[in-house]
Amino acid sequence: MLTAAEALACLAAPSSAEDWSPLNGSCPLVIDLATADPALPLPPAVARALRELACASVAFCPTAQGADSALARAADLVVTDSESLATVEEAVARNPIASLLLVQSLRVEGRSLHEALVAESLAYSTLQAGPEFARWLAQAGEAARGKPTDEGDSTAAVEATREGELLRLELNRPQRHNAFSTALRDALAEALAVVVADDSIARVELRGRGPCFSSGGDLAEFGTLDDPATAHAVRSTRNVGRLLAACGDRVTAFVHGHNLGAGVELPAFAGRVVARADTSFALPELEMGLLPGAGGTASLPARIGRQRTAWLALSGVTITAQTALDWGLVDEICSWD
Numbered sequence: 001m002l003t004a005a006e007a008l009a010c011l012a013a014p015s016s017a018e019d020w021s022p023l024n025g026s027c028p029l030v031i032d033l034a035t036a037d038p039a040l041p042l043p044p045a046v047a048r049a050l051r052e053l054a055c056a057s058v059a060f061c062p063t064a065q066g067a068d069s070a071l072a073r074a075a076d077l078v079v080t081d082s083e084s085l086a087t088v089e090e091a092v093a094r095n096p097i098a099s100l101l102l103v104q105s106l107r108v109e110g111r112s113l114h115e116a117l118v119a120e121s122l123a124y125s126t127l128q129a130g131p132e133f134a135r136w137l138a139q140a141g142e143a144a145r146g147k148p149t150d151e152g153d154s155t156a157a158v159e160a161t162r163e164g165e166l167l168r169l170e171l172n173r174p175q176r177h178n179a180f181s182t183a184l185r186d187a188l189a190e191a192l193a194v195v196v197a198d199d200s201i202a203r204v205e206l207r208g209r210g211p212c213f214s215s216g217g218d219l220a221e222f223g224t225l226d227d228p229a230t231a232h233a234v235r236s237t238r239n240v241g242r243l244l245a246a247c248g249d250r251v252t253a254f255v256h257g258h259n260l261g262a263g264v265e266l267p268a269f270a271g272r273v274v275a276r277a278d279t280s281f282a283l284p285e286l287e288m289g290l291l292p293g294a295g296g297t298a299s300l301p302a303r304i305g306r307q308r309t310a311w312l313a314l315s316g317v318t319i320t321a322q323t324a325l326d327w328g329l330v331d332e333i334c335s336w337d
Contacts, residue, residue, distance in 0.1 A: 004036040011049040022096030027055030033066030042070035076103040077310040102291040116298035124293040125228035132289025158187035165202035174210025179218035180262040192243035216261025241295025244269035265296030275330040279321040
């Protein structure tokens with residue numbers, strides 16, 4: 001852990017990219033800002049070095065004084081206690097390459113939604129071909145990942161019901177906790193494409209049947225595409241997040257239960273998110289050697305900021321509906337049948 005002065009000196013050095021990298025095991029870069037002067041200036045060269053750093057930068061701020069500094073605001077994430085810091089350090093140590101691509105995907109300010117989604121997909125595809133995802137696949141095995149259940153199933157993956165100006169869309173794979181399979185993605189993309197094209201649909205309600213809104217990507221399909229490059233082409237062609245964003249001002253997402261990955265990332269594109277009190281959220285992708293790949297590096301920072309997004313993804317922690325409301329991830333907590 002470096003002091004603020006040590007960090008400024010290290011980051012100003014021309015060798016900073018070489019000194020802090022997953023390739024030599026010296027990551028993340030942790031800066032102790034417990035006693036940092038809030039007025040401490042951040043030289044442009046240091047700010048640039050932080051943006052270009054080949055690892056995550058973590059500001060350790062156990063006091064409000066340090067959190068108010070420019071150095072803390074420029075870091076990839078802020079932690080306020082030793083337990084949280086240890087959680088992040090352990091996560092980065094297990095998957096240093098995935099953690100690097102995660103923070104790089106979150107650092108660029110002022111991108112268009114299209115640029116953000118393309119950058120995320122390219123990073124995700126890169127990780128699919130990497131050693132950390134391969135290790136997870138080998139460890140998970142078929143038994144842990146489960147078996148595909150859509151084959152031969154004539155049930156609609158998404159149920160669409162229209163009443164006048166209202167379109168109700170319900171994710172309909174309750175037996176798989178609405179895991180985001182190819183079939184579900186295609187059905188939801190087709191329904192949202194209709195919404196984008198049809199201005200007579202004034203309101204859309206997006207829900208999930210069963211125990212939760214969505215448990216995220218269908219693990220049974222992980223690693224089954226022929227190659228990551230084709231997977232990127234698929235995400236570029238049919239992207240549910242992009243379609244949701246295009247009609248988001250008309251969409252209210254109703255979420256419940258324990259939601260993972262895409263079940264967190266996709267509702268964040270909606271203009272309004274309503275959560276039941278039993279709702280919780282987590283981003284588990286890093287533990288698989290991946291990063292959020294359903295648009296989360298674009299949708300979540302827009303709602304909760306890049307540092308909280310980085311914290312959720314790096315730590316893998318579960319947050320409650322109340323925390324999500326406090327942060328702005330959801331807009332309302334209420335009950336429904």
